[in-house]
Amino acid sequence: MATYTWYLQGTSPTTIEATDIIQFAGATFDSAITVGAYNDSTHVESSVGANDSSGNSPNNNKFVSASGGGGGDSQADWGDGTEDIDAITDEECALKINFSHTSAVAVTDHILYAYDGSTTTNAPTGVDFQVAESGDTNFTNAEGSASALGVTDSGSATSHDFYFLISASPESVGEKTDFVLRDELTYS
Amino acid sequence: MKANGKYTALEILQEAGIENPQDVFGKMRVRIAGIAGIVKPNHLITIQSGVEKIDVIVGAEKVGLELEQSEEKTISSEAKMAIEKKAEKIKKETE
Numbered sequence: 001m002a003t004y005t006w007y008l009q010g011t012s013p014t015t016i017e018a019t020d021i022i023q024f025a026g027a028t029f030d031s032a033i034t035v036g037a038y039n040d041s042t043h044v045e046s047s048v049g050a051n052d053s054s055g056n057s058p059n060n061n062k063f064v065s066a067s068g069g070g071g072g073d074s075q076a077d078w079g080d081g082t083e084d085i086d087a088i089t090d091e092e093c094a095l096k097i098n099f100s101h102t103s104a105v106a107v108t109d110h111i112l113y114a115y116d117g118s119t120t121t122n123a124p125t126g127v128d129f130q131v132a133e134s135g136d137t138n139f140t141n142a143e144g145s146a147s148a149l150g151v152t153d154s155g156s157a158t159s160h161d162f163y164f165l166i167s168a169s170p171e172s173v174g175e176k177t178d179f180v181l182r183d184e185l186t187y188s
Numbered sequence: 189m190k191a192n193g194k195y196t197a198l199e200i201l202q203e204a205g206i207e208n209p210q211d212v213f214g215k216m217r218v219r220i221a222g223i224a225g226i227v228k229p230n231h232l233i234t235i236q237s238g239v240e241k242i243d244v245i246v247g248a249e250k251v252g253l254e255l256e257q258s259e260e261k262t263i264s265s266e267a268k269m270a271i272e273k274k275a276e277k278i279k280k281e282t283e
Contacts, residue, residue, distance in 0.1 A: 067279070071272070072275075072279075086268075086271075089261070090261055104222070105222065106221060106222030106223045108223055134261075135194055135261075135263050135267075135268075135271060136271055136275065137268075137271055137272050137275045138275040138278065138279070140278065150274075152194060152232045152233065152234045153223050153231070153232065153233050153234065154233070154234040154235075154236060155220065155221025155222060155223060155233055155234065155235050155236065155239065155242055156221045156222030156223075156239070156242065156243075157236040157238070157239050159236065159238070160234075160236055161236065161237070188222070188224075
């Protein structure tokens with residue numbers, strides 16, 4: 001039997017349930033991000049608006065540049081100022097996805113992207129979304145399935161952990177809700 | 189070679205003692221740790237933490253590769269180069 005669990009990492013991980021919202025925000029929960037700027041904090045919001053990650057000091061990965069770092073690397077700020085993203089550790093990544101299976105399986109054809117919540121080929125509405133796998137040198141502007149981040153294949157195991165930097169920026173004023181993250185993989 | 193790491197297929201074949209490993213891709217069946225259909229030497233593979241042994245199959249030859257355990261994640265220099273190449277390709281495609 002397969003189990004898929006998403007976490008927002010922090011001093012303790014917060015499990016992201018299927019009905020929860022990953023909230024990209026300004027400095028604090030429910031605060032706005034300036035148009036064109038990126039998230040200063042990341043939270044798990046319940047379906048009724050509660051701050052589920054409030055006690056866990058959730059990690060934040062803020063996109064800084066696509067290729068402004070050493071050797072054309074992308075840059076982000078995860079709390080220590082601007083750094084090349086290949087310097088991040090798994091523990092510093094905001095998003096962790098665990099895929100487990102009762103028997104050992106390999107994971108291939110794994111992709112992660114954002115879409116509008118209706119059609120997977122569509123980009124999210126009014127949002128710029130950036131994602132990178134831990135160890136990557138550059139962010140992927142993963143908007144719509146055709147632009148998805150390709151995640152490294154994972155050899156046979158009963159538990160597979162995947163770590164991602166995630167960051168988002170509003171392209172206009174107002175809360176963005178046509179914005180869904182989707183992870184697809186094949187196991188065998 | 190350590191678990192909790194990211195490596196290229198070529199490195200894993202070298203570690204497994206496959207003869208002339210660079211020559212097998214695209215010519216013989218290569219299956220590493222349950223991942224089938226590997227046709228490129230720079231195919232990236234994550235080996236999860238806690239995995240003690242992986243099977244490496246090339247053609248009819250099967251080798252069991254024992255892994256050291258490590259709490260610290262390893263990304264080999266060859267894997268880093270493959271990641272950089274992948275990023276270059278994506279950049280060119282989006283330009």
